[in-house]
Amino acid sequence: MRADARRNRERIVAAALDLFAEHGAGVSMEEIAQEAGLGVGTLYRHFPDRRALVEDIATGTLTALRDHVRAGADEAVSRWEVLVGVVRYCAGQPLALITRFSDASPKSETRSRLVHEIDALLADIVEQAQREGSVRDDLTPGQIVGLINVAVCRPGARADDPLATVILDGLSTASTRRGS
Incomplete structure (x- = not known):
């Protein structure tokens, strides 16, 4: 081009x-x-048409998110830090907009694949965080990924807003909150 x-x-x-x-x-x-x-x-x-424009925005945003999660997974930091970093990153992305438009039109194969990849990467990070003791283990990784999606895929989502804070506080273990 x-x-x-x-x-x-x-x-x-x-x-x-x-x-x-x-x-x-x-x-x-x-x-x-x-x-x-x-x-x-x-x-x-x-x-x-509008659908092509929205699909381009969604695909670009989800590709960048997948790449960000992959990079975080490779970092030599606690898995909890990786999850918090993902929430912070997502706050600056148009995920609520993509979700709203996605609900109104069928998902493309590419978008479905990207969502599946992101969810699988996050589930792996959550499992590792549970093993390291930084994330509660009475929820499944899929449930935790769902809660993270609630925190970041809504209008006005910020990493430090009350809903995101409550969700992250509820997912972390007592040792994570104490900074141990």
Whole structure:
């Protein structure tokens, strides 16, 4: 892809993310093009419809999240630190937006595969955290991954907001909270 075409595509995605976050799913493609400072024809050359645009945003976001979780899994830190790092990273991502749009349209094979990979990676990290004693072991890794998803896949999610804090506090063991 040419450099100018890549820049235009990035401008479209950034404008769409801003407008979707601010105004919801009802934003028109014309509004997105205007916000990006481009003509509608340029937008449609990159994305033939809203579904293609949302799929591109979702796939890019989930790919980056998968790569972040993989990198965290390779770090020589406690698994608890890795989980908290994932929650912090997710707070800056449009996961609530992706979830909302995903609920309204069928998941693509690529998006389904990425979600499965991320969940499997997180479940492995949770199992390791349970073995190291930093995460409670009376919940299954799948249940814990589900709770982490609740913490990060909602509008306004932040790593330090009350809901995320309560979930993380509830998942950690007493020794983790004491800093042992």
